[in-house]
Amino acid sequence: MMDQCEEDRVVLQSVQPTESTDQAEDKEQPTQSQKGDGGDEWDTDLETDNATNRIQSRAEQYLKACRKIGVTPISSFLRNSSEANLNLSHYGVGPLGAKALAIALQNDNVVTNLELEDNALQAEGTRYLTEMLQTNINIQSLNLSNNQLHLEGADVIYKMMLDNCYVKSIKLSGNGFDDNAAKYFAEALKDDCVVTELDLSHNNFCESGGELLGDMLAKNLGIEVLNLSWNSLCMRGVAALCAGLKLNSTLKQLQLSWNRLGHIEAESLGQVLKQNNKLKVLDLSSNLINDRAVTLLCQGLATNSSLRVLKLSHNPLTNNGALTLLKTVVNNNKSAVEELDISTVFVNEAFMELLEETRQRLPALDVQYSFMSYTARNVNALSIFNKFLDERNESIMDFFKALDKDGTMTVSTADFRKAVKEANVPLNQGQLECLIKKFDKDCTATIIYSDFES
Numbered sequence: 386m387m388d389q390c391e392e393d394r395v396v397l398q399s400v401q402p403t404e405s406t407d408q409a410e411d412k413e414q415p416t417q418s419q420k421g422d423g424g425d426e427w428d429t430d431l432e433t434d435n436a437t438n439r440i441q442s443r444a445e446q447y448l449k450a451c452r453k454i455g456v457t458p459i460s461s462f463l464r465n466s467s468e469a470n471l472n473l474s475h476y477g478v479g480p481l482g483a484k485a486l487a488i489a490l491q492n493d494n495v496v497t498n499l500e501l502e503d504n505a506l507q508a509e510g511t512r513y514l515t516e517m518l519q520t521n522i523n524i525q526s527l528n529l530s531n532n533q534l535h536l537e538g539a540d541v542i543y544k545m546m547l548d549n550c551y552v553k554s555i556k557l558s559g560n561g562f563d564d565n566a567a568k569y570f571a572e573a574l575k576d577d578c579v580v581t582e583l584d585l586s587h588n589n590f591c592e593s594g595g596e597l598l599g600d601m602l603a604k605n606l607g608i609e610v611l612n613l614s615w616n617s618l619c620m621r622g623v624a625a626l627c628a629g630l631k632l633n634s635t636l637k638q639l640q641l642s643w644n645r646l647g648h649i650e651a652e653s654l655g656q657v658l659k660q661n662n663k664l665k666v667l668d669l670s671s672n673l674i675n676d677r678a679v680t681l682l683c684q685g686l687a688t689n690s691s692l693r694v695l696k697l698s699h700n701p702l703t704n705n706g707a708l709t710l711l712k713t714v715v716n717n718n719k720s721a722v723e724e725l726d727i728s729t730v731f732v733n734e735a736f737m738e739l740l741e742e743t744r745q746r747l748p749a750l751d752v753q754y755s756f757m758s759y760t761a762r763n764v765n766a767l768s769i770f771n772k773f774l775d776e777r778n779e780s781i782m783d784f785f786k787a788l789d790k791d792g793t794m795t796v797s798t799a800d801f802r803k804a805v806k807e808a809n810v811p812l813n814q815g816q817l818e819c820l821i822k823k824f825d826k827d828c829t830a831t832i833i834y835s836d837f838e839s
Contacts, residue, residue, distance in 0.1 A: 429823035435513050440802045447489035457481045463487075469495060474502035474528070481509030487517035490524075498526040502556070515545035530584065539549070546573035555583035558612070567594035571601040577672035578606040585641065586614040595622020602629030602636065612640040614668070627653040631660050636659055642670040642696070651678035658685025664692055670726070671699040676706035683713040690719040696726040698753070705734045707754065711736065714750070715743050728753040729796035734823070741768065758815035766816035767823060773810045794835040798825055 413680045444463050451458045459476050479487065483506050490496060506514070518524060534542070539562055542555070561572075567590055574580060590598070597617035602608070607708045611735055618626065622647060630636065644650075651674055654667070674682070674697060685691070699712075714722045732754050740752055774784060788804055798821050805817060812820065824832045 394517045395529075397477075411523050412535045414641070417658040427593075431533060443489050443493060443495075445762035450485040450488040452480075454481050454485050456485055456594040458485075462486065466481060467495060470500070470502040471496045472496045474500045475502070476504060478506060478510065479503075480507055480510035480513070482753060483626075488511040491517045491520045493521060494523045497523055498528075499524050500781055501532070502528050504530040506532040506534070508541050508766045511538050511541045515541055518545060518552065519548065525552060528551050528556040530556045530560070530587075534560040534562070536563070536566050539569040543569035543573045546570075546577065549577075549579055553580060555580060556582075556584040557588075559587040559616055562588040562590065563651040564589075564591055564594035564597070564786070566670070567597040572595040574608070576606065577608075577780040581607055582610040583608055584612040586612045586616070588616055590616040590618060590622070591622055592618065592622040594618070596625040598622075599625030599627070599629035602626065605633065605635065607635060610638040611636060611637055613644070614640045614642040616644055619650060623650040624653050627657045629663070633661070634663055636664060639664060640666075640668040642668050642672065644672060646672040646674060646678075648675070648681055650679035652681040652684075655682045655685035657693060658682070658689040661692045662689075665721075666694040666696075667692060668694075668696040669700070670696045674700040674702065676703055676709065677799075679706040679709055683709055684746050686710075686713050686720075686722075687717050689717070689721075691721055693721050694724040695722060696724075698728045700729075702727060704731065704736055705797060706730070707732050708739065711739055711752070713744065714738070715747075723749055723751060725750070725752045729755060730788040731755045754778050755779045766812055766820040769816065770810060771803075773808075781837050782834065783839070785832070789834070796828050796832045796834060798832060 400643075409516075431454075444466055447462060448458055456479070459473060459478065459482070461473060462471070465471060474484070475697065476482075478501065483501070483504070488736070490499075501514075505511070506529065511529060514527075514529075518527075529542075530539070532558070538560060542557065545552075546555075557819065562811075570583075570585070574583070580620060580736075585590070585598075590613070594616070599622070602611075613626075618641070623641070623644070630639075646669060651669075654669070671814060680699070686695075695710075707727050710725060710727065714720050714725065736754070737756065744750060756792065771781070784804075785796050785801075788800050801824070802817060802821060805812065810817075820834075824826075824834075
């Protein structure tokens with residue numbers, strides 16, 4: 386089996402143009418050193434006779450551009466020339482490599498998703514790509530995350546967005562954008578209805594940036610998915626986002642993890658949930674949301690009818706906060722919540738029992754949580770015991786009354802243990818002891834079963 390290097394060499398050779406044609410063109414074209422920076426004018430004529438020639442022409446055009454500019458061709462581009470999803474992330478493309486790609490793609494009608502994450506494109510390389518998008522009407526999704534764009538790159542993206550009619554998804558995570566860059570995005574998107582997904586996570590937006598983006602949300606007509614995770618939008622920034630969300634009618638998913646959000650921001654978000662009936666996914670993971678903050682958030686969750694997914698893992702929540710959340714969902718007859726992620730919260734028996742009851746009414750509810758093994762054994766033991774009694778058409782009261790010959794409404798734990806074993810209730814010794822501890826919380830060796838009478 387040939388190794389990757391050998392495979393790349395074969396791919397490159399397979400698309401090399403014929404010597405006579407290519408040499409003639411090379412004589413006419415100046416080299417990159419002769420033109421200094423590779424030239425500002427692009428040769429953009431591509432053949433479009435048929436599907437086969439179109440693919441071959443794009444590969445040839447790319448190789449010619451690479452030789453002229455002086456960059457190494459990316460064999461993956463040549464291997465996947467017929468794929469709608471072109472993933473060239475982590476290839477070290479660089480600004481001039483982006484120029485070669487832009488030349489090959491400017492009239493392409495195959496690629497719809499272009500992945501260029503982590504390629505050190507900088508503002509210069511991004512400019513070549515945005516100029517390409519002026520003639521390419523096929524690309525709908527563009528990933529330029531982690532490309533060192535900074536403020537200059539934000540200006541380039543801004544100009545592209547002003548004329549954008551086709552790109553619906555733009556990922557710009559990790560590009561060093563700050564509040565000054567936020568001005569560009571807010572201005573370009575305030576009346577936009579084309580972009581439906583925007584990823585601005587892992588940047589440096591603070592309160593001022595949040596205010597600008599919040600104002601944009603109030604006027605935007607298209608964004609459905611917005612990722613603002615790993616910024617510093619707290620306080621005024623989140624307040625402005627919430628104000629915008631109250632007026633927004635399109636946003637369905639909002640990611641705000643790692644933004645240092647606490648009870649003040651939770652209260653603002655709770656007010657949003659009272660009014661906004663479009664938001665379906667809210668990710669608040671890895672913030673500073675404690676039990677008090679959850680109570681404020683639940684003020685909106687108590688009446689909300691649209692939110693389906695709420696993520697709160699890696700927050701300083703306790704079992705009390707978890708119970709508040711679950712009770713709020715249970716008590717809201719209009720609740721649409723299907724997934725509740727509190728996977729880093731250790732819950733107790735009361736929570737797990739309420740969850741078991743809730744699942745009888747809401748079987749589709751998916752709650753992710755943590756628990757100590759003894760807590761699970763305790764709850765499972767009671768569930769097994771109840772199921773056993775149901776199969777015999779008995780209640781817990783019936784079981785204890787049969788043991789209480791004197792009618793004292795009490796049964797010793799020894800008699801209960803013996804009766805459970807004789808009845809062949811499918812509990813192991815550990816589960817049986819957990820069940821006894823549940824019924825005799827004060828360890829008096831006596832079970833007062835009148836407490837179970839409804």
